[in-house]
Amino acid sequence: MVYELYQTLRAHYGDLHWWPAKTPYEVIVGAVLTQNTAWSNVEKAIANFGGELSPEYILNADMPELTDIIRPAGFFNQKAVYLKAVTAWFAGYGFDAAAVRREPPDKVRAELLSVKGVGKETADSTLLYAFNFPVFVVDAYTIRLCGRVPISAGNGYDAVKAYFEANLPHSEEVYNNFHALIVINAKEHCRKRKPLCGGCPLNERCGKRL
Numbered sequence: 001m002v003y004e005l006y007q008t009l010r011a012h013y014g015d016l017h018w019w020p021a022k023t024p025y026e027v028i029v030g031a032v033l034t035q036n037t038a039w040s041n042v043e044k045a046i047a048n049f050g051g052e053l054s055p056e057y058i059l060n061a062d063m064p065e066l067t068d069i070i071r072p073a074g075f076f077n078q079k080a081v082y083l084k085a086v087t088a089w090f091a092g093y094g095f096d097a098a099a100v101r102r103e104p105p106d107k108v109r110a111e112l113l114s115v116k117g118v119g120k121e122t123a124d125s126t127l128l129y130a131f132n133f134p135v136f137v138v139d140a141y142t143i144r145l146c147g148r149v150p151i152s153a154g155n156g157y158d159a160v161k162a163y164f165e166a167n168l169p170h171s172e173e174v175y176n177n178f179h180a181l182i183v184i185n186a187k188e189h190c191r192k193r194k195p196l197c198g199g200c201p202l203n204e205r206c207g208k209r210l
């Protein structure tokens with residue numbers, strides 16, 4: 001069922017090749033900054049680094065400087081603390097994404113979840129999009145899709161994540177693209193209020209189509 005939904009979305013939108021970032025570290029930064037804000041605000045914050053975005057820069061920046069840079073992403077005082085914390089974690093790997101990838105994903109996930117400001121969605125986005133671990137990311141768009149199609153994925157982050165992982169090929173490529181497809185379809189059609197069901201690629205499979 002969910003794999004058929006994936007194939008239907010992929011046939012419509014193609015392979016989206018997320019995450020929109022130049023480096024694994026930029027993915028980590030984006031995953032923190034996108035908490036409780038639109039991606040367009042994250043883009044403004046990242047642009048404010050003016051090409052200086054690096055783990056060393058964030059570790060060495062003083063708080064007024066860092067909060068000023070990331071201000072467009074909102075909650076900038078908290079997020080500056082979170083960015084320094086997750087960067088300190090990455091420093092434990094020498095800022096080497098390949099070194100992280102050599103570790104078991106469950107170990108890395110547990111480490112990330114112990115970092116201040118890193119919740120499950122941020123941790124899993126980082127694991128999948130920065131380090132290419134086969135970990136499914138659940139977000140509000142995923143929950144909305146489950147409620148509307150419907151998909152009996154259970155309640156709560158862990159249950160939904162486990163359901164998707166159990167019912168899809170164990171593939172980083174599939175998890176990467178499926179999450180991106182869910183997001184784009186939610187933005188283009190499956191909106192929170194007044195979904196635009198006409199033209200939605202899931203229209204024929206959806207129990208909540210209008």
Ligand code: SF4
Binds near residue numbers: 197204206
């Ligand atoms: S048919 Fe409508 S409610 Fe169903 S997934 Fe598409 S936009 Fe959402």
